[in-house]
Amino acid sequence: MQSLNTYRAGPDERGHFGIFGGRFVAETLMPLILEVEQAYKEAKADPAFDAEFRALLANYVGRPNPLYFARRLTEAWGGAKVFLKREDLNHTGAHKINNCIGQILLAMRMGKKRIIAETGAGQHGVATATVCALFGLKCVIYMGSTDIERQAPNVYRMKLLGAEVRPVTSGAATLKDAMNDALRDWVTNVADTYYLIGTVAGPHPFPQMVRDFQSVIGDEVRAQMLAAEGRLPDSLVACIGGGSNAMGLFHPFLDEPSIRIIGVEAAGHGIPSGQHAASLTGGRPGVLHGNRTYLLQDADGQITEAHSISAGLDYPGIGPEHAWLNDVGRVEYVSVTDSEAVEAFQFTTRLEGIIPALESSHAIAHAAKIAGGLPKDHLMVVNLSGRGDKDVNTIARHLGHSDMGDL
Amino acid sequence: MSRLQARFAKLAAENRAALVTYVMSFDPDRATSQAVLNGLPAAGADIIEFGMAFTDPMADGPAIQYAAQRALAAGASLRGTLEMIAEFRKIDAETPVVLMGYYNPIHAWGPEKFAADAAKAGVDGLILVDLPPEEADELVPFCRAQGVDFIFLATPTSDEARLPRVVGGASGFVYYVSIAGITGTASASSDTIADAVTRIRALTDVPVCVGFGIKTAEQAAEVARVADGAVIGSSIVTVGEDARAKGADPVTAIHALVGQLAEGVRGARK
Numbered sequence: 001m002q003s004l005n006t007y008r009a010g011p012d013e014r015g016h017f018g019i020f021g022g023r024f025v026a027e028t029l030m031p032l033i034l035e036v037e038q039a040y041k042e043a044k045a046d047p048a049f050d051a052e053f054r055a056l057l058a059n060y061v062g063r064p065n066p067l068y069f070a071r072r073l074t075e076a077w078g079g080a081k082v083f084l085k086r087e088d089l090n091h092t093g094a095h096k097i098n099n100c101i102g103q104i105l106l107a108m109r110m111g112k113k114r115i116i117a118e119t120g121a122g123q124h125g126v127a128t129a130t131v132c133a134l135f136g137l138k139c140v141i142y143m144g145s146t147d148i149e150r151q152a153p154n155v156y157r158m159k160l161l162g163a164e165v166r167p168v169t170s171g172a173a174t175l176k177d178a179m180n181d182a183l184r185d186w187v188t189n190v191a192d193t194y195y196l197i198g199t200v201a202g203p204h205p206f207p208q209m210v211r212d213f214q215s216v217i218g219d220e221v222r223a224q225m226l227a228a229e230g231r232l233p234d235s236l237v238a239c240i241g242g243g244s245n246a247m248g249l250f251h252p253f254l255d256e257p258s259i260r261i262i263g264v265e266a267a268g269h270g271i272p273s274g275q276h277a278a279s280l281t282g283g284r285p286g287v288l289h290g291n292r293t294y295l296l297q298d299a300d301g302q303i304t305e306a307h308s309i310s311a312g313l314d315y316p317g318i319g320p321e322h323a324w325l326n327d328v329g330r331v332e333y334v335s336v337t338d339s340e341a342v343e344a345f346q347f348t349t350r351l352e353g354i355i356p357a358l359e360s361s362h363a364i365a366h367a368a369k370i371a372g373g374l375p376k377d378h379l380m381v382v383n384l385s386g387r388g389d390k391d392v393n394t395i396a397r398h399l400g401h402s403d404m405g406d407l
Numbered sequence: 408m409s410r411l412q413a414r415f416a417k418l419a420a421e422n423r424a425a426l427v428t429y430v431m432s433f434d435p436d437r438a439t440s441q442a443v444l445n446g447l448p449a450a451g452a453d454i455i456e457f458g459m460a461f462t463d464p465m466a467d468g469p470a471i472q473y474a475a476q477r478a479l480a481a482g483a484s485l486r487g488t489l490e491m492i493a494e495f496r497k498i499d500a501e502t503p504v505v506l507m508g509y510y511n512p513i514h515a516w517g518p519e520k521f522a523a524d525a526a527k528a529g530v531d532g533l534i535l536v537d538l539p540p541e542e543a544d545e546l547v548p549f550c551r552a553q554g555v556d557f558i559f560l561a562t563p564t565s566d567e568a569r570l571p572r573v574v575g576g577a578s579g580f581v582y583y584v585s586i587a588g589i590t591g592t593a594s595a596s597s598d599t600i601a602d603a604v605t606r607i608r609a610l611t612d613v614p615v616c617v618g619f620g621i622k623t624a625e626q627a628a629e630v631a632r633v634a635d636g637a638v639i640g641s642s643i644v645t646v647g648e649d650a651r652a653k654g655a656d657p658v659t660a661i662h663a664l665v666g667q668l669a670e671g672v673r674g675a676r677k
Contacts, residue, residue, distance in 0.1 A: 301515025
């Protein structure tokens with residue numbers, strides 16, 4: 001296994017993490033992407049930008065959110081001390097808002113008046129619609145029609161916030177297809193439009209920029225764990241679709257060799273079924289949506305449909321930095337099935353009085369598998385990336401409750 | 408001299424521009440698509456762009472998106488597409504064939520091996536929408552070594568700073584995307600196109616073909632007056648599909664439209 005002095009230096013000038021990442025976009029977008037990169041460089045060097053970002057995180061998002069010691073989960077699993085990072089308590093109910101605050105400030109610096117975004121579970125769509133409402137910008141959200149159906153409450157929230165939600169019917173009508181249509185919109189409206197990508201994927205500089213904005217999660221965990229336990233955590237667990245909540249938690253800790261870091265992909269109906277969204281476990285490197293990364297694809301390089309009960313993980317790719325961290329062996333990537341995630345969802349709800357998002361339930365399900373085998377002084381942080389109110393209909397269907405009264 | 412160079416030289420001698428026709432391989436099935444391909448030169452196409460179907464055609468409008476879906480449902484594969492070109496080469500050794508599509512199927516094939524296999528099948532050039540100059544060095548040298556032209560795209564957003572880089576490495580022709588947008592949608596004005604072609608010609612001796620948003624024989628003729636070639640795709644694909652939907656023969660319908668477009672292009676400078 002390769003051992004590096006630092007795992008935090010990427011990407012390089014061309015936006016590459018090892019062989020992954022890059023800028024595989026149409027020439028029409030290339031000048032704009034270079035402009036975004038330049039604007040982000042300047043913003044990063046401007047203390048006023050950071051001050052505005054931090055102030056909004058504190059006063060509007062409600063950060064820092066707690067690092068909550070989950071006593072009952074810890075007792076039930078009988079091993080590691082389990083802490084939940086409560087991203088679900090952010091304004092809008094998930095980690096997505098962190099990145100949206102950062103990027104909307106950048107879009108305004110660039111003078112853009114119209115914001116577009118893709119969404120799967122609707123959490124990124126809601127967060128984008130929210131910041132657009134806050135700053136009075138026009139907002140168009142692309143969402144697969146399959147996802148519109150399974151995440152109806154979020155669709156209505158976006159509309160209330162003043163966003164236009166455009167249903168996408170191509171392909172399986174999920175996140176991948178929404179991203180295709182968002183890219184088609186961007187290429188058509190380059191002059192006035194900013195594409196607010198919701199995860200650590202897409203062309204450079206998006207994977208880096210989204211990671212930087214989400215790193216507030218890991219930075220807070222470091223300070224909070226030091227305050228609570230006087231030392232750093234021993235392990236970190238987070239779910240991965242594109243991988244932004246995971247990267248935000250992991251990145252500040254990558255150079256702490258004692259910390260075990262685990263990313264949890266969605267295994268859907270199980271990896272052997274082929275019906276899953278685990279691109280690292282079941283995919284291979286390819287090029288899609290502006291970057292090279294692990295992709296679910298057939299022998300001909302055609303992208304195959306992902307499946308996960310969780311709309312937010314239902315994507316056939318993964319952020320390029322995760323692909324690289326997998327290949328260099330710094331982060332362990334595992335997977336959890338739909339049923340395991342649903343079980344963790346119910347367990348956490350009953351035991352802690354916290355309804356986790358189905359996405360986050362994947363991380364909890366993996367923690368459930370390993371916590372019991374770890375010593376009682378092992379400090380484990382699980383990223384509770386979002387709240388699960390949006391998922392209650394999906395859960396009811398999965399459990400065969402034809403209406404929610406059956407419970 | 409490559410087939411593309413020979414074709415442009417011949418057309419220059421006739422003082423006319425090229426009609427470049429795009430059709431999707433395997434649309435709606437292999438046999439029909441082979442018949443379309445084989446008859447394109449007689450119908451008036453000077454250069455053929457042969458689409459490689461991809462699940463996620465991010466730069467394409469609905470017409471070509473649906474064509475790709477039909478093609479994939481009919482079993483489209485890159486191997487099959489190369490075999491169809493090899494078949495075409497048995498009856499036509501002169502008409503240039505350029506593959507157009509997205510990078511991932513070629514990435515999956517392996518760039519070096521693909522360049523060799525494409526050359527062997529009789530492919531003359533390659534247009535990949537999502538492989539800009541910044542990333543193209545992983546494929547272009549292999550194409551060069553096999554005599555396959557890698558055709559770069561210039562767009563209305565390629566500014567003065569970028570344009571030299573985009574056209575600097577061009578061979579075969581430069582493909583000027585006349586609108587900021589996806590295929591088969593808006594059309595640019597002929598003045599804007601003429602300006603862009605002038606800007607590009609100042610930087611390269613390679614012929615300049617213009618595409619995106621050219622739908623009619625009249626529009627093709629306007630482009631043919633100022634550029635070295637006019638590329639028509641979505642409207643050809645649509646005519647084939649409309650015919651099929653009505654129970655008519657898509658091959659005849661496509662070749663008839665190509666005939667009209669050819670007339671437009673051939674009469675443009677007279």
